[in-house]
Amino acid sequence: MFKVPPISAQRLPDLLRAMPKAELHIHIEGSLEPELIFALGQRNNLKLPYATVQELRSAYAFSNLQSFLDIYYAGASVLLHEQDFYDMARAYLGRAALDNVLHTEIFFDPQTHTARGVAMETVINGLHRACEDARQELGISATLILCFLRHLSEESAFETLEQALPLIDKVVGVGLDSSEVGHPPEKFARVFARCKELGLHLVAHAGEEGPPAYIWSALDVLKVERIDHGVQAVHDAALMRRLAQDRIALTVCPLSNQKLRVFPDLADHNLGKLLDAGLAATVNSDDPAYFGGYINENFTQVFAATGMSVRQAYQLAFNSFEASFASHPEKRVWEHKLKETFERFFEQD
Ligand code: ADE
Numbered sequence: 001m002f003k004v005p006p007i008s009a010q011r012l013p014d015l016l017r018a019m020p021k022a023e024l025h026i027h028i029e030g031s032l033e034p035e036l037i038f039a040l041g042q043r044n045n046l047k048l049p050y051a052t053v054q055e056l057r058s059a060y061a062f063s064n065l066q067s068f069l070d071i072y073y074a075g076a077s078v079l080l081h082e083q084d085f086y087d088m089a090r091a092y093l094g095r096a097a098l099d100n101v102l103h104t105e106i107f108f109d110p111q112t113h114t115a116r117g118v119a120m121e122t123v124i125n126g127l128h129r130a131c132e133d134a135r136q137e138l139g140i141s142a143t144l145i146l147c148f149l150r151h152l153s154e155e156s157a158f159e160t161l162e163q164a165l166p167l168i169d170k171v172v173g174v175g176l177d178s179s180e181v182g183h184p185p186e187k188f189a190r191v192f193a194r195c196k197e198l199g200l201h202l203v204a205h206a207g208e209e210g211p212p213a214y215i216w217s218a219l220d221v222l223k224v225e226r227i228d229h230g231v232q233a234v235h236d237a238a239l240m241r242r243l244a245q246d247r248i249a250l251t252v253c254p255l256s257n258q259k260l261r262v263f264p265d266l267a268d269h270n271l272g273k274l275l276d277a278g279l280a281a282t283v284n285s286d287d288p289a290y291f292g293g294y295i296n297e298n299f300t301q302v303f304a305a306t307g308m309s310v311r312q313a314y315q316l317a318f319n320s321f322e323a324s325f326a327s328h329p330e331k332r333v334w335e336h337k338l339k340e341t342f343e344r345f346f347e348q349d
């Protein structure tokens with residue numbers, strides 16, 4: 001393991017911004033900024049229930065996950081054409097590259113769109129073309145993860161998978177998101193088993209608001225490779241040991257947890273505890289347009305609030321590459337760039 005050099009604490013925010021990183025938990029519909037919602041609404045001749053961008057932004061005050069999801073699904077209703085999906089994803093990728101994201105695995109919620117009559121190919125082709133262009137223009141690596149909405153039925157998830165099959169080469173894996181409590185992972189056991197047979201990678205949101213039991217069933221029933229959020233794992237010592245032993249990564253989203261009142265005070269966030277227990281935690285933005293910041297803002301704010309260390313910064317960025325679904329050679333290149341950044345900061349100290 002790389003011996004992380006001592007770097008002065010006052011340079012930590014700059015280091016957090018400059019260090020190469022991967023983002024593994026970003027809902028592309030959650031990157032739709034109010035300005036883009038208005039621009040797309042106008043382009044598609046849609047009437048929005050808000051008069052101005054400011055009025056829309058001022059509605060972003062959430063009391064829990066469901067209060068956010070209601071506004072998030074309404075915002076996504078401006079997406080109709082392939083170019084809309086392209087513009088949304090290309091804007092996110094440009095923003096992520098500024099935060100020194102070298103690789104990102106992007107969630108999308110097709111059922112939000114197909115339920116409104118938008119074709120699956122419109123969604124996937126628009127997002128995929130943005131990923132290809134961003135790779136050419138920015139050098140950023142980006143792949144797509146199709147998420148099933150857990151408040152909908154197993155039947156709807158199977159129908160969604162069926163619709164995506166002709167385009168499945170453009171998708172690296174599947175996930176599970178939306179309203180957690182009352183919708184345990186096992187509801188989707190059969191559809192995840194089918195996805196595994198198809199050779200897709202598997203992830204699921206679990207232990208965001210829901211109990212540790214949902215993390216256990218995501219692991220043992222769905223057979224996921226990563227847990228999205230997972231912060232409720234600290235309430236179950238046996239689960240913590242399992243996650244550490246099996247190096248199951250948690251894609252933690254500090255500002256999301258603050259805004260949805262999982263940890264109303266960021267100073268109480270358990271990210272440091274998860275790392276101290278040997279878990280492969282990572283930092284991510286979840287829905288950056290709604291929660292007040294992209295990935296670097298998540299890093300700088302949670303470090304400022306909790307007093308985490310330079311060594312923990314390195315560990316989080318390293319974990320993000322290691323936990324990604326990229327190839328081993330790609331991971332080695334990114335991890336080498338990460339080391340170089342820490343050495344450069346040390347030499348300049
Ligand atoms: N969809 C978008 N953001 C989400 C979150 N934080 N939890 C569950 N589903 C989501």
Ligand code: ZN
Pocket residue numbers: 025027177205228286
């Ligand atoms: Zn999420």
